Amino acid sequence: MDEEDKKEKSGFWGSTLSKLKSALKRTRHEVVDEVLERESVDESVEADQGAGADSHSAITVSEVSQNSSGSKENVSTLSPPHSPSQSSSSRAKAPPRPIDSEYLEELEEKLIKADIGVKTAELMVDHLRKEAKSKNWQSNDVEEFLKTEFAKTLKQSPNHKLQYKEGKLNLYLVVGVNGTGKTTSIGKLCYRFKSEGKKVLVAAADTFRAAAESQLEIWAERAQVDICRLPDGSDPGAVVFKALNTAKEEGYDVIIIDTAGRLHNKANLMAELGKIRGVIEKHGKGLPLEALLVLDASTGQNGMKQAEVFTEVCPLTGVILTKLDGTAKGGIVFGISSELNIPVKLIGLGEKMDDLRDFEPELFVEALFG
Ligand SMILES: Nc1nc2c(ncn2[C@@H]2O[C@H](COP(=O)(O)OP(=O)(O)OP(=O)(O)O)[C@@H](O)[C@H]2O)c(=O)[nH]1
Ligand SMILES: [Mg+2]
Numbered sequence: 001m002d003e004e005d006k007k008e009k010s011g012f013w014g015s016t017l018s019k020l021k022s023a024l025k026r027t028r029h030e031v032v033d034e035v036l037e038r039e040s041v042d043e044s045v046e047a048d049q050g051a052g053a054d055s056h057s058a059i060t061v062s063e064v065s066q067n068s069s070g071s072k073e074n075v076s077t078l079s080p081p082h083s084p085s086q087s088s089s090s091r092a093k094a095p096p097r098p099i100d101s102e103y104l105e106e107l108e109e110k111l112i113k114a115d116i117g118v119k120t121a122e123l124m125v126d127h128l129r130k131e132a133k134s135k136n137w138q139s140n141d142v143e144e145f146l147k148t149e150f151a152k153t154l155k156q157s158p159n160h161k162l163q164y165k166e167g168k169l170n171l172y173l174v175v176g177v178n179g180t181g182k183t184t185s186i187g188k189l190c191y192r193f194k195s196e197g198k199k200v201l202v203a204a205a206d207t208f209r210a211a212a213e214s215q216l217e218i219w220a221e222r223a224q225v226d227i228c229r230l231p232d233g234s235d236p237g238a239v240v241f242k243a244l245n246t247a248k249e250e251g252y253d254v255i256i257i258d259t260a261g262r263l264h265n266k267a268n269l270m271a272e273l274g275k276i277r278g279v280i281e282k283h284g285k286g287l288p289l290e291a292l293l294v295l296d297a298s299t300g301q302n303g304m305k306q307a308e309v310f311t312e313v314c315p316l317t318g319v320i321l322t323k324l325d326g327t328a329k330g331g332i333v334f335g336i337s338s339e340l341n342i343p344v345k346l347i348g349l350g351e352k353m354d355d356l357r358d359f360e361p362e363l364f365v366e367a368l369f370g
Pocket of ligand 1: 349
């Protein structure tokens with residue numbers, strides 16, 4: 001399949017290669033260039049300097065990102081020195097090295113640092129050790145090897161496609177800690193379904209913060225879909241109950257449920273989600289349901305822990321990985337696929353309406369190595 005075919009196949013909602021490539025600039029440096037010792041160009045700096053119109057979605061070098069341990073780290077230290085005269089096509093590779101134990105150790109460390117996941121990194125390096133020995137490889141053979149391994153890792157978790165059953169009322173329960181991008185992703189998803197001609201209702205079940213409902217209202221208005229809400233502080237289960245009744249009576253195709261990311265404590269949050277699940281199980285019995293966890297890619301390994309906590313109260317069917325634009329932590333995609341066994345279904349590549357894309361493993365890997 002050549003590049004043009006891929007773009008065509010992807011269509012409006014697919015993750016077109018060029019969009020992905022530009023959104024994954026930092027991830028590419030961190031996961032591919034750093035790991036392969038490629039002398040890379042910090043293209044995001046060039047983009048920040050040159051593209052004023054798109055600058056809202058690109059993080060500048062002086063900004064900080066939250067790393068996996070929750071501490072702040074300067075992004076600029078993650079990227080190699082900027083050389084304005086180079087272009088991405090002229091990215092130089094380091095001279096070949098023998099694949100000895102020192103090389104393998106360094107590679108494993110880099111893979112772990114890039115959030116590929118400890119277990120996955122170990123497996124990859126073990127596999128490489130054997131392959132390199134039997135095929136007499138040097139470090140310049142590692143790129144093709146890693147590309148194949150990355151693609152295999154992403155294919156481990158099945159059903160990347162967001163479920164939608166024609167002729168049914170489809171439920172999407174969206175959960176995640178505060179600030180990960182739940183409401184924004186819901187807005188984008190509303191827009192997507194609406195553009196496909198579906199009748200969409202959003203349920204404002206984040207009743208904890210008054211502002212949350214108005215934020216959802218703005219998105220609903222933008223996407224021109226209906227919203228179901230109750231007075232501030234109402235029981236979120238009651239909102240879901242009302243939304244289910246309305247949708248059944250009025251022939252909706254889709255309900256997307258927004259939930260709170262922060263309550264007084266974790267136990268409250270989990271109890272509330274449990275109640276919402278209970279209402280869905282009782283009053284939405286048999287309806288197709290996707291329970292989607294929203295993870296902010298820039299939080300790295302923290303996201304893995306969040307997934308474990310949410311899984312306890314709510315069996316998850318997929319992940320929406322947001323803020324892949326501008327983060328250097330996109331390697332988490334591989335960790336989620338291999339270690340959590342929950343498929344990434346959608347990815348957030350910015351703050352605009354159409355910045356939510358289907359996650360296509362093949363294109364993702366292509367964009368990283370391209
Ligand atoms: N660059 C970028 N920003 C995003 C993306 N998704 C969400 N955001 C931003 O992240 C911030 C938080 O998004 P919200 O949608 O309010 O997050 P939330 O999970 O609903 O937060 P709570 O309601 O507080 O739990 C907003 O400033 C969004 O614009 C993305 O894919 N890329
Ligand atoms: Mg919200």
